[in-house]
Amino acid sequence: xxxxxxxxxxxxxxxxxxxxxxxxxxxxxxxxxxxxxxxxxxxxxxxxxxxxxxxxxxxxxxxxxxxxxxxxxxxxxxxxxxxxxxxxxxxxxxxxxxxxxxxxxxxxxxxxxxxxxxxxxxxxxxxxxxxxxxxxxxxxxxxxxxxxxxxxxxxxxxxxxxxxxxxxxxxxxxxxxxxxxxxxxxxxxxxxxxxxxxxxxxxxxxxxxxxxxxxxxxxxxxxxxxxxxxxxxxxxxxxxxxxxxxxxxxxxxxxxxxxxxxxxxxxxxxxxxxxxxxxxxxxxxxxxxxxxxxxxxxxxxxxxxxxxxxxxxxxxxxxxxxxxxxxxxxxxxxxxxxxxxxxxxxxxxxxxxxxxxxxxxxxxxxxxxx
Ligand code: NDP
Numbered sequence: 256x257x258x259x260x261x262x263x264x265x266x267x268x269x270x271x272x273x274x275x276x277x278x279x280x281x282x283x284x285x286x287x288x289x290x291x292x293x294x295x296x297x298x299x300x301x302x303x304x305x306x307x308x309x310x311x312x313x314x315x316x317x318x319x320x321x322x323x324x325x326x327x328x329x330x331x332x333x334x335x336x337x338x339x340x341x342x343x344x345x346x347x348x349x350x351x352x353x354x355x356x357x358x359x360x361x362x363x364x365x366x367x368x369x370x371x372x373x374x375x376x377x378x379x380x381x382x383x384x385x386x387x388x389x390x391x392x393x394x395x396x397x398x399x400x401x402x403x404x405x406x407x408x409x410x411x412x413x414x415x416x417x418x419x420x421x422x423x424x425x426x427x428x429x430x431x432x433x434x435x436x437x438x439x440x441x442x443x444x445x446x447x448x449x450x451x452x453x454x455x456x457x458x459x460x461x462x463x464x465x466x467x468x469x470x471x472x473x474x475x476x477x478x479x480x481x482x483x484x485x486x487x488x489x490x491x492x493x494x495x496x497x498x499x500x501x502x503x504x505x506x507x508x509x510x511x512x513x514x515x516x517x518x519x520x521x522x523x524x525x526x527x528x529x530x531x532x533x534x535x536x537x538x539x540x541x542x543x544x545x546x547x548x549x550x551x552x553x554x555x556x557x558x559x560x561x562x563x564x565x566x567x568x569x570x571x572x573x574x575x576x577x578x579x580x581x582x583x584x585x586x587x588x589x590x591x592x593x594x595x596x597x598x599x600x601x602x603x604x605x606x607x608x609x610x611x612x613x614x615x616x617x618x619x620x621x622x623x624x625x
Contacts, residue, residue: 295583298323301368312575318583356383369464381410393601395466404598414598424569438542446477449529468509474528489516494614
């Protein structure tokens with residue numbers, strides 16, 4: 256069986272081998288003038304696999320800089336200090352990070368820990384007066400998500416979710432085409448999101464830490480993708496679960512779920528979320544006058560695809576570099592992304608995921624948005 260890490264490495268092998276012509280910084284400034292505006296000073300919380308990827312990507316950011324860490328593993332803190340030049344005064348653990356309130360050198364905390372920890376950690380970040388960037392899924396259910404949105408609002412800080420695809424150039428181009436009606440009326444979307452999960456003892460298979468199974472981790476890409484590809488919010492959800500390995504996938508940890516959405520326009524969606532099939536990363540959007548197919552559609556890249564007009568040819572970027580630069584622009588300049596990345600957006604996905612789980616449990620069609 257292939258691990259998620261191996262799978263992602265394979266599909267993204269060239270993400271870091273960015274051709275000179277398409278370096279991320281060039282997306283922001285075609286001018287020769289070096290960027291001189293404010294830089295978002297970020298501390299990463301949770302120095303795991305994805306935290307490391309974000310830290311590496313931030314090396315080439317123009318508007319964001321890694322300046323601090325929050326970790327439960329002292330040896331990682333020392334390693335990161337050496338690797339990224341992080342001063343001792345910007346290092347925290349999970350017990351003492353509320354003191355970040357008194358640290359003017361940190362503007363935002365990027366929470367990259369297991370899903371079940373996001374809510375409490377984001378609320379503590381907000382109470383410390385820092386902007387919170389939180390990985391997907393923002394929380395493990397909509398109730399928690401709402402609490403996070405409210406806490407950040409009350410504290411007057413931004414809450415952003417690590418939806419890197421909302422900035423990815425080929426994805427943004429497809430959204431442009433759909434908005435310009437180049438595909439005609441949208442009729443159907445299919446999203447396939449999955450990989451074969453390895454180590455049965457990892458937190459992703461622990462209901463308390465993961466909040467569920469494949470749906471929370473990878474299925475969310477099809478949930479979120481359905482919304483930005485179709486450009487509407489679903490009004491009903493149906494879903495069916497299949498479990499072939501109840502030992503590995505304990506109660507509350509979904510292995511495979513198929514789900515369907517209906518939209519106000521009449522467009523329909525059919526998706527698959529799984530921890531038991533490899534290399535499943537495909538979007539297909541069908542309109543009355545055209546189509547888009549993307550594969551890979553949400554992996555780290557390069558994102559590939561074609562439409563009825565020909566191949567997608569937007570620049571290949573390191574998603575996390577672009578995301579962090581754009582999030583800095585959002586925080587400092589109020590720049591709005593094509594698809595929102597705020598807490599309300601994260602909450603919309605959680606409401607739908609709650610409905611998917613309810614549909615699995617009851618076997619009923621669940622109505623949304625009334
Ligand atoms: P990892 O297991 O690789 O890292 C998680 C880190 O969180 C750990 O290394 C640890 O860091 C910290 N942590 C704190 N408490 C715990 C705990 N009880 N159990 C395990 N780890 C703990 O996970 P990932 O980095 O792959 O995922 C982290 C988050 O990022 C998840 O929400 C995931 O969904 C999201 N993610 C997003 C991706 C994207 O493309 N947007 C891709 C991959 C993941 P430390 O030792 O420093 O405390």
